Amino acid sequence: MGAVHIGLDIGTTNITMVVLDLEQQSVPSSRSIPNVRYQTGESYAYAQDPVAIEQAVRSLLAQVKQPIGSLCVTGQVHGIVYHDAAGKAVSPLYTWLDRRAMEAIDGVDSQHLLYEKTGVLLPSGYGLLAHYANRRLGKVPEESTGFCGILEYVTGRLIGSVLDRSDPSCLGPFGAFDPVASHFNSNVLQEVFGSTEPRFLDSCTPFALAGYTPEGIPVAYPVGDNQAGFFGMVSDWQHSVLVSMGTSGQLSLFSTDSNCPSSMELRPFLGEGFLHVGATLTAGKAYETVQRFIASTIRSAGMDISDEAVFTLMKQTGQTEGKPGALQIDTRLNGSRKDPAVRGSIRGIDLDNLTLGNLVIGTIDGIVDELHQFSTESGERFAKMQRIIATGSSVRKNPLFKDALGRAFRLPTTIAEVDDGAGFGAALIAAVATRALGRNESRSLVGKLLGT
Template sequence: MKFAGIDIGTTSIGIVIASSAGETISVVTKANDAFLRSERSWERTQEPERIAAIVRELIEASEPYWADVAAIGISCQMHGMLYVNLDGRSVSPLYTWQDGRGDLPMAHGVGTYAEHLGRLTGHSASSGYGLVTHYYNTLNGEVPKDAAFLCTIGDYIAMKLTGATSPVMDPSNAAGFGLFANRLAAFDAAAVAKAGMDASMLPPVAQAGGIAGRTPDGKAVACAIGDNQASFIGAVPKLAGTMLVNIGTGSQMSVYTEQYEEIPGLETRPFPGGGFLLVGAPLSGGKSYALLEQFFKAVCRSFGDAAIDDADIYERMNAMAGQALEEGMGQLRFGTQFYGTRYDPQGLGHAAGIGPDNFTPGHFAAAVLTGIVDELMGFVHLLPGRLLNAVTGAAGSGNGIRRNPVMQRLLREHLTLPLHLAEAKEEAAFGAAVHAAAATGACADLNAAMAAMKKG
């Protein structure tokens, strides 16, 4: 049997088709060019219909194999949301996880919208979370008049594929909206109402591993799952015992647990099919290294007109960083919180220990990479010994690791664990395909699907 996985990322969208025998048959990707311009410096939105069009283009590019696909899984960027009407059409942009309206100050000195919502409801939530965005829109009259439901972009693509007029949401995405009760696997409707929001706009939460519907040609479509969970499924050899370290635009440390856990400083995210992920999610990651790359390019432009290829400058940065590590960093340290943190959005990065021997481009590149790893390790160290001792290996995913041998070296040194790179280059899309095999009953459960589809 063949299964398709669709991953709707912030910057790219991809489809993987894989077989139940462990063969990856097709991989196609396209840039996500759906970003919308805005005069609001804090607004980050995308056009849902453009995303749907890209998905259609990718399906057409997969046409030689698409007819044989039995089921479809969907992975999507977490936290972001859009509004749909009673006919199932989008009536707003997709407000992405990077949207900053939740960090704007409210009137009367009560803090930001995210902070005030948290105090009001007792739930921790950050800017970019779907219900934080909706809270701002509700208070400022920006909810479309014909909006009937909120949903993720993954839920919306599932509706497009199946022809459904209302969304169904997997717990893994529902928890990323905020105001979610993990123990009940449901939104806290009382908290939503207390904040003055209409709870009837929340989509129903499916049981873990639910089905959103079927395509006109009979393909089962699993409810969309969060890209963090999908990447974990696609990258690790088995659910228990492996830590996933993902570095893309941001970064994440994830460990699976069968039982519900509450650990200060870590998020507890529902996992498809049961269980939970304990997640530490810094905002720094690939975009912190990209910030340094932009600085180097600006310096080069300031002193000459030579064009610099993006891939080439990253290769040079990596080479210089590796040489700097061999020479020694001295006391040089970078705090890479250039974009703040989830708990302190106004936080800033910092540098210390700069001297004449390490005031070089290579040392700065190495220090930024080390800073990204240091922030991730801070979350690793929050795991209690009983959980950390059960971790016997680490999987690395995301282009920030896959394309950077220096990052791989730093992670191996800091984690003191064997680190293997996920074989599937589109981990989230592959994970969505594996999830589809389990959710539709083609495999007994997720572990069985992972064992079967990763043996090739």
């Protein structure tokens, strides 16, 4: 029985394990456990339980019957968890959806105070900004000796050691990280930590091993879900654009050029170049919000209906009655990375077009249009793209999303038929880290298995 390679994706909604068997050369299987929100009693908090996350990861690994040749952790970035000297969590995971940095203290919120002090504006939810806010709020645990992201935390727990470095794809989302020079802004670190000689995570080399589990399994340094997803779902980097629709949305273009539009983020990509990324704060979350509204309306009329039945109703009504363009819906329900205060809206309502079908289509078009704006700003770089590769449960389960992508981008759209592209990419990265697979071989395998 040959060894398999494992990708662990710690997402906002689910924790997923992807099992890759290189000998079989087939689309890998995956298993998931829900990753629920943890209530802290703070109105601005969006937290999860790092202890429960670790337990879920170990439970998934225990289900693998074959020998494990390597593993790599990927998933949500930006957030932080505090740990003690032994590497055990002493706080919740404050996720990328957390808004503590927007809480005013002495008349100014932490985001704007950090900007006043350093000239660097970090988006809400970024790790360094979250720690800065916690210092001002008095929320840093006394027993804490440091903090890291959930990916570093879980990787460290698996190998029994606190990580002192991580892949640059994980470091960027903490904020104030230079993806070209691969280091943090020292002025920001000094202000955030309140120290003239702050110590924080350093960069590791791509495809490096962080250590080994007690059972001797090689564990690669964690990789951000955006980069892992691109690595796992795109074989033609130069001519394909990856559109991801999960809780949030992302549009990713590969480039060797470090210059990208100001509205997009420059992210390091495994030592091969960069990803130009346009990221939204809501995608599936916006669609889910409409679903909750419809469900509450139906239930308030005294009718019992399941959430799944509501989603089915939305899809059917959108297909049969929805008209593109009838309603113009801004789906920035939780703000944007550049403007956390902006909110969504519905425009173009007349006496006849406020229907369920139009609400569904308008919401989907609004989600896609926010991503399409990034392609417009990319100019010549996007002009080289020959197709869209779309991923996420929304596009796999609902053809209305694929139709909307076609209307907006006017390019052929391929749906990546893999349950978890980031988890698949992490499994490939683990295999490359142990030299069970070459880098170029991995791209050929992606093209063969997924046709992308």
